[in-house]
Amino acid sequence: MGCNQCNQASPQEQLVLSLEPMTRAQVARHNKPNDCWLVIDDIVYNLSSYKDVHPGNPDMILRFAGKDATAPFREYGHSPYAVEQLFSLGAAVG
């Protein structure tokens, strides 16, 4: 669970750690609401929980489940706060 006071995701919960680089095909398997991974700038994020507190609603995240969301993330023009959230979500390099 993320923090329900401030909408902040819990870093522990979101961390996707991998010693081996992940392939896009592996990420693509995580394309369900409760198993929802996204790639942003070559980093893999598990947004299964964060999607529920995303200010842009879960659908925006689910649309890119298992996919690369780098361009849509940029195109929306997220605030520095959103980028900070992204860093706090934890990652695995792919």
Ligand code: HEM
């Ligand atoms: C880990 C990934 C993401 C994080 C941490 C994140 C975070 C946020 C945050 C904090 C906001 C509030 C406004 C702001 O501070 O900029 C926001 C709004 C929004 N986000 Fe995201 N976002 C993510 C991914 C996405 C993706 C992939 C999309 C797809 C286009 C998206 C679309 C939107 C939209 C449309 C809003 C505006 C909602 C509104 O104003 O009603 N976000 N996001």
